[in-house]
Structures are given as C-alpha cells and as structure tokens.
Amino acid sequence: MADLAFVESPVQLLNVLEWSHARVLPAVLPAVPAQRGASGTAPRGPALTVVVLSPTDPMSRGQLRRMAQLAREEGIEVCWQEARGGRGSLPRTVRRLAPLLRAADRVVIGDPYSRYVQLLLGLFAPPLGPRELTVVDDGTATMEFTAGLARGERLVRWHRRGSRSPRELLLAPVSALARRRLVPSGRRGVEVFTALPVRAPEGVTVTRNQFAWTRARFGPPRLTRGADLVGTSLVETGVVDPGPYVAAVGALARAHGATRYFAHRREGVEKLHRIAVETGLEIVRPDLPLELIARRGPIGRTVLSFPSTVVHTLPLALAGTGVTIAVCEIAPQWLRAGASPRAQGFLAGVSGTAARDVHRLPIPV
Structure with missing residues (x-):
C-alpha cells in the first residue's frame, strides 16, 4: 500500500x-x-x-x-x-x-x-x-x-x-x-x-x-441575480450567542437582498427554524461541501459569509465566475460569556487574512 x-x-x-x-x-x-x-x-x-x-x-x-x-x-x-x-x-x-x-x-x-x-x-x-x-x-x-x-x-x-x-x-x-x-x-x-x-x-x-x-470536475455555475448567505456553526460550538447571530443574519439579508441561507451541516434544527421564521430566508441544507454546491450552481452573484473557511476556499473554487465573496466580522458583544479568550482574535484573523478580492462588510447594528 x-x-x-x-x-x-x-x-x-x-x-x-x-x-x-x-x-x-x-x-x-x-x-x-x-x-x-x-x-x-x-x-x-x-x-x-x-x-x-x-x-x-x-x-x-x-x-x-x-x-x-x-x-x-x-x-x-x-x-x-x-x-x-x-x-x-x-x-x-x-x-x-x-x-x-x-x-x-x-x-x-x-x-x-x-x-x-x-x-x-x-x-x-x-x-x-x-x-x-x-x-x-x-x-x-x-x-x-x-x-x-x-x-x-x-x-x-x-x-x-x-x-x-x-x-x-x-x-x-x-x-x-x-x-x-x-x-x-x-x-x-x-x-x-x-x-x-x-x-x-x-x-x-x-x-x-x-x-x-x-474546478475541473464541476461548473462553471449559473449565477442568480440575488445574494446567498453562508451559515456557520459558531452558535453550536459555544462561541456566539444565538440571538445576536440570528439578528445579524436578518440584517445582512435585508441589506444585500439575500434569499437563501446555506446551512452548515452542524447547525441545529431549532436555530434554522428560527432563522427561517424571523428572516424569511429559504434554508438550504447542502448534500455536499459548499465549494462543490457553489461550483455546480446555481449560486448568487454575491455570497455573504461570517468568518469561516469559505472566505478562503470559495474565491478559489469560483475563480473566473464573477461571483463576489463578502465577509462580515463577528462583533465582540455577540460572543458568549464562556467563549474561549482566543475566539475574537482568531475569528478576526480568519477574515483579515482572506483573499484580497473578498469584500469586507460593516458589522450590522
């Protein structure tokens, strides 16, 4: 072997x-x-x-x-x-x-x-x-x-x-x-x-x-006119409080015209139901990693994300397609009281080191 x-x-x-x-x-x-x-x-x-x-x-x-x-x-x-x-x-x-x-x-x-x-x-x-x-x-x-x-x-x-x-x-x-x-x-x-x-x-x-x-196996994808929002499991891992997270998702969706929310595979059913009810977003539970889902399409012309791996991987998977990747920082007040002391700095580093063509979004208020 x-x-x-x-x-x-x-x-x-x-x-x-x-x-x-x-x-x-x-x-x-x-x-x-x-x-x-x-x-x-x-x-x-x-x-x-x-x-x-x-x-x-x-x-x-x-x-x-x-x-x-x-x-x-x-x-x-x-x-x-x-x-x-x-x-x-x-x-x-x-x-x-x-x-x-x-x-x-x-x-x-x-x-x-x-x-x-x-x-x-x-x-x-x-x-x-x-x-x-x-x-x-x-x-x-x-x-x-x-x-x-x-x-x-x-x-x-x-x-x-x-x-x-x-x-x-x-x-x-x-x-x-x-x-x-x-x-x-x-x-x-x-x-x-x-x-x-x-x-x-x-x-x-x-x-x-x-x-x-x-890129060789799938695509290029068909692009939709709207925006898509990528979910994160920061609530499930005990880093972020659910209330501020759901509020931020709603604010981003309204500001950018997002219609779909691509759920992380670890996100809980109750949280996703709350997001659907309070924001009106369509919840999509992908059957493959997001890089493949996005490459197969259809995918929004803008993909919104909180600090996560996709702000580094999607620009590579979607190179040459015209899709814009945008990242929103995690506000310190969203963190749970018991979150690791390293959490804020680490999350800031994830988005701060993203590709130069990834857009930075203001934190929703």
Whole structure:
C-alpha cells in the first residue's frame, strides 16, 4: 500500500481528493470548464485508500456518502468504517486499521485534533510506520494547528478553553504522542496541504490547495441575480450567542437582498427554524461541501459569509465566475460569556487574512 487517508468529515474527503489531484497535475491550473457531473480522467498517482471514520450525525454521514461516491468515481478505494458504532467499536476499529497504518508509505489526515486520529497516530513507533504525513484542511483549524505546532503547544481547538478535566488528563499522553508524530524528523516528512494562509514551522512543507479538481470536475455555475448567505456553526460550538447571530443574519439579508441561507451541516434544527421564521430566508441544507454546491450552481452573484473557511476556499473554487465573496466580522458583544479568550482574535484573523478580492462588510447594528 502506498497512501492511506483517514477522514471524518465531508470537507476532509474533498481536500483529500484535491490533494490526490494536485500530486499528478501542476500546482497551479487555470479554471477548466467541464461538463456537469462528468467524471475526471486525469492519471492517478500512487495507490490511495481512504478510510472514512464515520461520524454519528445524519448530515455529516449523508454528505460523506456522496463524497465517497465521487472518490470512487475517481478510482480511489474508499473503506467505510463505523468507528463510533457503539460499545466495542473503538478497539474493533483499531484492530482493523493497525495493519493498514503500519504498511502505509504515507498517511493523510484531516483533523489532527481528533482523538481518534491521535490514537491511530500513536499505533506506530519509529523506525516503523509511514515515511510521510500529510495534513489536509478541515476548516480554519488548520491555521491554529500550524501556529500551535510552531509554538510547541498542546493540540487544543481554538474554541475550547483548554480545561484540564479528568478526561483531558487521561487523554493527554495520547495527544502528546500524536503531536510528536506531527513534528518533522530525519525519519519522517510532514506536509500541510491547505488553501489557508498558514505559517508552518521549520521543516514542514506547505502545498497550496488551488481547488483544481473542483474546478475541473464541476461548473462553471449559473449565477442568480440575488445574494446567498453562508451559515456557520459558531452558535453550536459555544462561541456566539444565538440571538445576536440570528439578528445579524436578518440584517445582512435585508441589506444585500439575500434569499437563501446555506446551512452548515452542524447547525441545529431549532436555530434554522428560527432563522427561517424571523428572516424569511429559504434554508438550504447542502448534500455536499459548499465549494462543490457553489461550483455546480446555481449560486448568487454575491455570497455573504461570517468568518469561516469559505472566505478562503470559495474565491478559489469560483475563480473566473464573477461571483463576489463578502465577509462580515463577528462583533465582540455577540460572543458568549464562556467563549474561549482566543475566539475574537482568531475569528478576526480568519477574515483579515482572506483573499484580497473578498469584500469586507460593516458589522450590522
């Protein structure tokens, strides 16, 4: 076996497809018009097996199944693993995956903060195990990961307060071992494949994700006259209060003539119902990552977003289409009292480092 990828979200699988595509084709490609739904015929690189460590929430599972089918159409082997399927699923999954992991030349992961991935990274010990490790984007956490790796910090998500609960203390050795695996050494190279602006530590190779596969596989999209608004899960992750968030969504929709709200896969039903009732927006629950939905179209001529990954990825996926991407900052008073002290600075950094052609919007009042 040459390459082995572990994915837990639809976006991770999309970026594994982009990484695989970029290994064969030049790093920077122009937008290539393609028939909608036509399968790519680009030559493949080394053999790649993708293991889906299936989550439990229905929206993520549905999108992952659609992404898995796209991967199979590209000639990639996909193994669906019910990694969270109840009692005994963890040891059963580890037993099945350990031989594959130890035989791989390269391991590709999407979420270095995942406890599952951290456990798998700890299964091999130098000099055994893969010679190369690649981290692909799973949202804006990639920015925090590379910065934390350079500073020698623990693997803690930016929206967490970093509490030392009994569970965290129990898992601390696993996290520490995984972090050591993610540091380049004479035995192992580390690559970050990303569409985000990152400052990687010395020895880490950064490869830019240009979304060449997405542009070659789908579109160009048909554009509608109105605007679309992209949802975020900042309420669900405990960063933003729901009241100010819903009010801001309504204000943006009125100011820019938005008619549709593309929900994040983690957004709750009750919040989405409230948005629909209070703003009149049509709620759309995409069956694929937004980059693919937008590229397939139809999509608004303006796409509005709060600070999130899409302010970096959509300009690449929609290059040459005439779509304008606009980002609205998160006001400090929207944050929950218990939000991580790093939240405001991190969110400001996400929008502040967006592409130069992304428009900045005033905060709604």
